């Protein structure tokens with residue numbers, strides 16, 4: 001199967017967001033999520049064989065900078081042109097340098113290509129500001145993990 005690739009168009013560092021297919025990309029995807037979303041939070045029990053990562057309509061994605069994996073996320077397609085964004089993570093030593101913004105830009109392009117018009121996320125409380133900086137809006141604030149949404153442009157911009 002052909003990999004989906006979304007090169008940036010800014011002519012700076014060569015970064016892209018790719019759908020995970022290759023074994024080395026699966027390994028990086030799990031390494032990043034295990035380190036950032038589990039170990040850094042003092043959690044154990046990360047499951048690299050979780051069926052949700054391989055389900056139809058679920059797309060594991062990786063941010064590559066000069067072919068080095070820096071970040072991971074998953075896009076889960078739902079009904080009515082809606083998709084949930086899951087497990088967004090940038091390697092700890094690379095956080096705060098704009099890579100999260102790149103990862104989400106590639107994810108949005110990927111989602112638009114799959115006709116998604118509305119994204120949703122269950123955000124970690126301390127990541128709400130990240131999503132807001134990227135144009136997301138809180139729609140359910142009262143939860144342990146607030147729900148945010150972002151409407152995508154109807155026509156992809158490339």
Ligand SMILES: CC(C)(COP(=O)(O)OP(=O)(O)OC[C@H]1O[C@@H](n2cnc3c(N)ncnc32)[C@H](O)[C@@H]1OP(=O)(O)O)[C@@H](O)C(=O)NCCC(=O)NCCS
Pocket residue numbers: 036037087088089090091094095096097098099100101102122123124126127128129130131133134
């Ligand atoms: C949250 C995360 C994905 C953001 O990625 P990042 O590379 O650090 O973010 P960026 O440097 O691209 O920041 C993009 C913008 O969001 C803002 N931002 C980033 N993290 C933020 C935070 N935790 N709170 C408030 N604003 C934040 C930045 O200031 C920046 O704004 P600007 O471009 O207007 O200056 C990353 O820090 C991470 O992996 N954190 C740990 C795991 C996590 O919380 N994941 C989210 C689960 S829902």
